[in-house]
Amino acid sequence: MIPSINTNNTGTLRILILMLFSLFLMYPASCGTVSANPNPEVISLQPIIDAANNGDSITLAPGTYLGPVHIDKRLTINGEGRATLLNSYPDAEVAVLISADDAKLKGLNIQQDNGGEAAAIRVEADQVTLEDLSIHTAGFGIVLREANDCVIANNKIRWFTPKGAASGTRGNGIDLYNSQGTNIRANEISYLRDGIYLENSRNTKVDQNRLYYLRYAIHCMYINGSSISNNIGEYNITGAMVMGVKDVVVSGNSFRKQSQNVHSQGILLYDVSTSSIVNNLVEGNRVGIYMQQSSDNTLQNNLVLRNYIGIQFEGAGGNQFQRNGFIANVIEAHATGSKNNQMNGNYWDSFEGLDITGDGISDLPYAINPFYQQLITKNAAYQLFFQSPGMTFLSDMYTNGKAQWSTDPTPLMQLQLDKATQGQASGGQGLVMLVGLLLLFVSVITIIYMGVLRL
CATH class of the missing domain: 3.80.20 (24 nucleotide stem-loop, u2 snrnp hairpin iv. U2 a'; Chain A)
Structure with missing residues (x-):
């Protein structure tokens, strides 16, 4: 007698076979x-x-x-x-x-x-x-x-x-943390706390990353022998926070539009020594470069553009500061408690120099006058009088402790920067020019159109 086959059991058997075949794959x-x-x-x-x-x-x-x-x-x-x-x-x-x-x-x-x-x-x-x-x-x-x-x-x-x-x-x-020799490149990070956080991680390379809407785009602590290069940071509280390091290179970066917070900076250097900060663009930040308790560093060929304060020194001494360009900053520089910084050959767009010899270097030194910054520190309401005739007059009259002011003895008459920094600047300037030309074109067409309608 041939046994009958239960169709339900047959369906179950087929399912089991299919599952086994899937597991085999x-x-x-x-x-x-x-x-x-x-x-x-x-x-x-x-x-x-x-x-x-x-x-x-x-x-x-x-x-x-x-x-x-x-x-x-x-x-x-x-x-x-x-x-x-x-x-x-x-x-x-x-x-x-x-x-x-x-x-x-x-x-x-x-x-x-x-x-x-x-x-x-x-x-x-x-x-x-x-x-x-x-x-x-x-x-x-x-x-x-x-x-x-x-x-x-x-x-x-x-x-x-x-x-x-x-x-x-x-x-x-x-x-x-405690991870040496890492190569971090070409990443895009946004809307987090810190984009790239490095601690006790030496000989690290941070290159060509794009960092947006963060607290610190790059946050470094104790990363001796590392490099931070060719990164772009925008709309963060601070572009690069570099702290407690030696022999670090910060070069070719663009940190723009860090201005939403009262503590916003393009580059913040704290307890940094024997390091190089070169060929960077810091634009549209509350403070372009802020250096505190740092010594024996080289700052060279940086373009400091359209910041509220271009560069601010606090307790920073013995640094080499040369061939940097300061353009359209509200306050170009501010220095307190900072001595023996070697400033020479920088370009200050608000400085009216005098070049008798024609060598492109002003024969008059540029001294950073602390009057305005000291005044608004004591009473912020005086910011209302920024660049007013009275404020300018009082600032020019202020000479107290001038011998201790940070001074550039050989300021440049014209801007001279590294090609990389010039390229970064020309890129931003090119966009502004393009938008301006488009607005001008629209305005002209509108005027012509309205004139035709009236006729």
Whole structure:
């Protein structure tokens, strides 16, 4: 007698066979390249990592994967920009934890829902590469702890919503502690607390990053021997905050429009020594360059443009300050308690020099008059009289302690800057000129049009 077949059991058997076939595809045998083909539904990424062998490359098919995950093998995981890792577990402090040297994570979209100290990626290994990632986080973006010689490149890191909690309550975009020799380049970071935070992380290179709407675009503490170059920071409270460092190079950066806060600066240097600050553009900030308790540094070929205060010294001495350009600042310079700074060959656009010999250098020195700054410090209401005839007259009459004023004995008659800085300035000036020409064109057309209508 032939037994009857229950159709319900047959359907169940087919489902089991399909599931086994899917598992066979997802967990391949040992090989150099792994292809993960997830179901349309969200699946866990950790089993795919667990099934791979040390040295494998995993290419994730398009889809949504579930975190958190721990990468404890030397793997290359590539999402090719079409795979998304979602981490919503409330107890998970890290969406991706990497503890294996030479691991690589590329082309993955990461959504970290947890806030506070939770991070999208935490690295605790050396020579790790993170590139072409897109990270939306409610906490931190990328965190390195005792991880050396890593590469963090071409990533986009952003807080979940542009508006909401104050920037000081959010996490940092890239956060390094005791991690040496890291290369951080060409990342775009916005709407977080600090864009790039470096502490006790020496010999680090921060190059060509774009940083917007942050507290500090770049925040550095104890990073001797590092370089901060060719970065763009705009609409932050401070462009670069450099503190407690030696032998650091800050060059070729553009920090513009840091003016929304009373403490806004383009570049803030605190307890900095034997470092070079060269070829930077600081434009439209409350204070262009602020230097406090810093000594034996070189500031050269910087363009300080349209700031409220161009440069401010406080307790800073023994610095070399030459061939910088000051244009259209409300207050060009202010110095208190700062002695033995070697200022020479700078351009001050408000200074009316006298060049008898025709060598392009004024025969009259330029002394930074502290009268106005001291006056408004005692009574802010006097700012109402800025550049009034009476204020200008009183400032010219003030000579108290002139021998101690910071003085440029050889100010330039014309602006002379490095080509890189000139290019940055001409770019901004070109945009202003273009807008002006467009407005002029519209005005002319409007006048002609109104004239024709009247006729």
